Amino acid sequence: MGKTSLANMLKGLFADHVKLVVKVNCDQDDSFGKVWQKACAEVEVVENKSNFGFMPRMRPESRSLADDLPPDPGPDAIRRILQHVGTTIVIFDEFDRLQDARTPRLFADTIKNLSDNSVDVTIVLVGVADDVDDLIKEHASVDRALVQIQMPRMHATELEEIVNKALGVLGVKIEQKALDLIVVLSQGLPHYTHLLGLHSTRAALSASRKRVTLDDVHKGIESALEQIQxxxxxxxxxxxxxxxxxxxxxxxxxxxxxxxxxxxxxxxxxxxxxxxxxxxxxxxxxxxxxxxxxxxxxxxxxxxxxxxxxxxxxxxxxxxxxxxxxxxxxxxxxxx
Incomplete structure (x- = not known):
């Protein structure tokens, strides 16, 4: 399982246990304010407002939580909004893609602000890094509020399971030597298992076969190399x-x-x-x-x-x- 898949599972896993779970993807052009605009835009706020007249009736009116954000929000503005939302988990996926140098520091300040004020919010930062130093800057002052969860490489049996489950849905089989090669080339990373498995299976199906052979994997490698970023x-x-x-x-x-x-x-x-x-x-x-x-x-x-x-x-x-x-x-x- 990759980090994004895990982040998606977290959203569904905690949906029944907390008031609100929000997940957004970070882009390289995003700033601190923009990613929080994305997160708050996912939250709908419903308020009861009364009509005009002698016998006014209450009517529900919805708006986006992003409407409450100032144009360039800082850590204090984020804290003021979140402290009224209730128990919340906010997941920022692809956090390592952010290029703005200020953003990691502002996130550290935000986490400290939320922790110091006992706001019932959990921020999950998901990204490629060796440790927290690579994801968030100046974190020393918020170490007590951080928990690092490193994702080790997947074992060969887990990678085999990815391929076998996917092929099982299609009613396709795979030779053991072909499966072994996909696993070796994946180097413990599921992204490459999916990529090679996809192109190898396409090669087999293009030949009107429902069994992936070693030759299909060789063709899959060629196709995968053409799509490398x-x-x-x-x-x-x-x-x-x-x-x-x-x-x-x-x-x-x-x-x-x-x-x-x-x-x-x-x-x-x-x-x-x-x-x-x-x-x-x-x-x-x-x-x-x-x-x-x-x-x-x-x-x-x-x-x-x-x-x-x-x-x-x-x-x-x-x-x-x-x-x-x-x-x-x-x-x-x-x-x-």
């Missing part, structure tokens, strides 16, 4: 580009995708040694590829490999990003 392709090219033909940037990036990782997708330099040696057909030690890892970390920090704040042993810990999976898919495609 251009931003990911740009990051991949930036990570592996070199004027020298004898460089091994692509091979090192592929080794990163094949490296053993922990439950959060981290690996250290030593984990790259074995897969790189196998790819190159000769033994490689850390000094032979450490500059390549540094290049990935520095040049494509957002979308390829990222150097987090902590170290692991004598090497850096890295989070595998989408570029390494692109490298893995391309390598698999060439091997077909």
């Amino acid at each position: 251009q931003s990911i392709r740009n990051a991949y090219q930036k990570a592996t580009a070199s004027q020298r033909k004898d460089t091994i940037f692509r091979q090192v990036l592929l080794a990163c995708a094949l490296a053993d990782v922990d439950e959060l997708g981290y690996f250290v330099s030593a984990d790259v040694r074995e897969p790189l040696s196998e790819i190159m057909g000769k033994r490689y030690e850390i000094p032979g590829f450490s500059q390549h890892l540094n290049r990935f970390a520095e040049s494509v920090q957002d979308q390829c490999s990222k150097r987090p704040a902590r170290h692991a042993g004598s090497g850096f810990a890295f989070a595998i990003r989408c570029c390494s999976r692109l490298s893995l898919c391309e390598a698999c495609q060439k091997a077909c």
Whole structure:
């Protein structure tokens, strides 16, 4: 299950237990005020108003809670509105997409304001990050009001279940080798399981078959690569580009995708040694590829490999990003 799927489940799960559950998606052009305008626009306020006359009757009149927001709301304005709503959960999905530098700081101030005034509101920030430092700025003063919930990579059996359940609805079967390849290429991330499973199944159905084979997965990989986001392709090219033909940037990036990782997708330099040696057909030690890892970390920090704040042993810990999976898919495609 991905983070967005979990956020959608939360909305339904708590709907019967709290007065109000609101979920909005953040866009990169959104500001603090705009995302709260989105959230408040989802809330309808119904008030009873009387008609004119000697015997006035009460009539219900509805409006949006967003009508109560000032043009450029701050943390205080948000607190004043929410404290009259009742027990509320507000979910902000894709929070990491926000580009406005002020927004994470204003959210930290808002959370502190709500906590200090005992407002019965829970704010859920959903996004891609290694920890809370990457999502929200200046959070030290609100640590007591924050709970971090990290989503580990899914196990192979869980990824298999995604494919089997989807195919079961269609009445389609899949060969075990084909399923194994989808799981390996997914690297624990359900997005890639859905993507590869979709295109592999389409390949089988296009051939008028209700059984997905290894050949269908190979065709699915080709189709999936054509739909990879251009931003990911740009990051991949930036990570592996070199004027020298004898460089091994692509091979090192592929080794990163094949490296053993922990439950959060981290690996250290030593984990790259074995897969790189196998790819190159000769033994490689850390000094032979450490500059390549540094290049990935520095040049494509957002979308390829990222150097987090902590170290692991004598090497850096890295989070595998989408570029390494692109490298893995391309390598698999060439091997077909």
